[in-house]
Amino acid sequence: MENDASAVIDAKPPQSLTDPLTDPFTPPADSSLWRTNFLLGAATASYQIEGAATEDGRLPSIWDTFSATPGKVLAGDTGALACDHYHRWEEDVNLLAGLGLEAYRLSTAWPRVMDENGAPNHKGLDFYKRLLGRLKEKGISTFVTLYHWDLPQHLEDRGGWLNRDTAYRFADYADLMSRELHGLVDAWATLNEPWCSAYLGYGNGHHAPGLANGRFATQAMHHLLLAHGLAIPVLHANDPRSLKGLVANVGRGTPNSESAGDRRAAELYEVQHNAWILDPLFKGEYPQDLVELWPGTEPLVLEGDMQTIAAPLDFLGINYYFRTSLASDGAHGFRDVPLEGVERTQMGWEVYPDGLRDLLIGFKETYANLPPIYITENGMASNDEVVDGRVEDTQRISFLKRHLAAVDQAIKAGVDVRGYFLWSLMDNFEWAFGYERRFGIVHIDYATQKRTIKRSAELVAKFLKDRNARAQ
Structure with missing residues (x-):
């Protein structure tokens, strides 16, 4: 997920959201979420949950x-x-x-599967084969992110x-994984959030590898997107029945x-966050406004790359x-102006469904060749605690209900959204924030590794059970 430390400010949710809510997750009767072909799942990422960093041949x-x-x-985690x-x-x-989740989005760790x-x-490779095989046995759709x-x-x-x-080494990695995991994956995603990899990793240094140079960011982005483009035909050749x-x-x-x-300023922000990635994918070009934002940082693009x-x-x-x-x-740029009196999460991010x-809706209007969409991450961090064996994550329940309602509104406006993945299945290593920020619908006690299902997970499970009963 996007995780820029500069976005964090001290904020608390409005008191009203800490009041008990009665069955708040159930969507209205006319909601698109009741469709049985709308996937509802949860997501994780390899480095955030796997551990075993030096076992069985995994490289750094x-x-x-x-x-x-x-x-x-944070805290040296x-x-x-x-x-x-x-x-x-x-x-x-x-x-x-047990929660009845219909799909699971995970990532494979490149350093774990190749020398x-x-x-x-x-x-x-055998670890992922066992994991994906068991998911298929349970009837859970598998969405695998390579990077x-x-x-x-x-x-x-x-x-x-x-x-x-x-980029070419990534294509080799995609080739290996799609040959080895053929038939176990319903949908392949090449990259997760190239904006974070390029900008946070190479532009401002908040993420690994910690470099900070505007030209580095644009060149890294180009090579990330090139890696994606090189991998797509490989995935098609090796695993033609899966989505890419x-x-x-x-x-x-x-x-x-x-x-x-x-x-x-608002337009340029969305150019930097959205069009920087989506224009190359769906228009075959980088947005011209990037030059206004970052003059002199144009990447080296070779013939045929776009x-x-x-x-x-x-x-x-x-x-x-x-x-x-x-x-x-x-x-020629923009600056953030934090709003006062708005609801925020533990990350300091405004809740704005x-x-x-x-x-x-804007993407549908902008890109004529936009493919079907899955909401592959949406969720929030809160300072959840286990009290008498339970976790009452009331703000998360309200957050999920309102964002799922926003997805329903987009579908009714003609956007082809086919599924939604909660971030995250479980609390985990939250990148530069270590283990302090909890995004999971399952609580993790890091001292004991005990898993405790939160109230939000219980309500998601109840909805899925009700939807299945309604479909029969």
């Missing part, structure tokens, strides 16, 4: 290196153990099945995403005032979390 990733660097991650999913995957699959020479690591930020450190040592060769797509995090920007400067990047997709994954209020910076609806 850039996040192992970054989190072990003093001052980079690392993903070395995380949720110990590598050893507890059977328990976690049973959790998914430095590109040869397969069969112990790592959720854990680049092998040996590739970063050769330049990482600044090195064009990394990419997951993008998107941001809603609104002007802080009606001035022309603030309106332009056609490769714009390969047709079966789906687009959308990750959405918050809205940002923007004002002109007095030059209308932003999801507005973005989905």
Whole structure:
């Protein structure tokens, strides 16, 4: 998920949201969510939950290196153990099945399945085969993301995403995984949130590998998108029956005032957050406004690159979390203006469900070739505690209900949205914020690894049970 430390401010939700709510998750009778072909699932990522960072031939990733660097991650936390999913995957699959969730989005760890020479690591591959096989036995649809930020450190040592060769190594990785996991994957996503990989990793240094240079960000983005484009035909060749797509995090920007400067600032924010990725995918070009934002940072683009990047997709994954209020910076960019008196999450992010609806409708109007959409991440962090064996995450319940209503509104406006994945199945390693921020619908006691189902998960399960009964 997008996770920029600069976005965090001290804020608490309105008191009204801490009051008990009666069965707040049940959608209205005319909601599109009652359709049995609308997938409802949960998502995780390899480095955030797996642990076992040095077991069975797994190599170091850039996040192992970054989190072990003093001052980079809150409290010095690392993903070395995380949720110990590598050893507890059977328990976690049973959790998914017990809640009645219909789909599971996970990522595979590149450093776990290949050595430095590109040869397969069969112990790592066997882990994913067992996991995906059990999910299929349980009737759970499998959405697999190939890259959720854990680049092998040996590739970063050769330049990482600044090195064009990394895109070709990614295609090799996609080839291996789609051959080995053929038939076990319902949908492949090449990349998760290339905006975060490029901008937070290479533009401002808040994420691994911790570099901070505007030209680095645009070049890294180009190589990430090139890697995506090179992988798509490989996935089609090796696993033709699966869906192929990419997951993008998107941001809603609104002007802080009606001035022309603030309106332009909001437009430029959405260019940087959304069009930077979506225009190459669906128009075959980078937005011209990027030059206004970042003059002199144009990436090196070789002949044929943009056609490769714009390969047709079966789906687009959308990750959405918050809205940002923007004002002109007095030059050619924008600055954030935090609004007062609004509901915020533990991350300090504003809760703004209308932003999801507005973005989905806007994308449909902007991109004539937009494929079907899955909301591949949506959720919130809260400071959840287990009290008498229960976790009453009331704000999350309200958050989910309102964002699912926004998805329903987009569907009724003609947007082809086919599913929704809660972020996240379980509390986990939240990147630069370590283990302090809890996004899960299942609570993790990191000292004991005990899993406790939160009230939000109970209500999701109840809805799915009611929907199944209604369909019979």
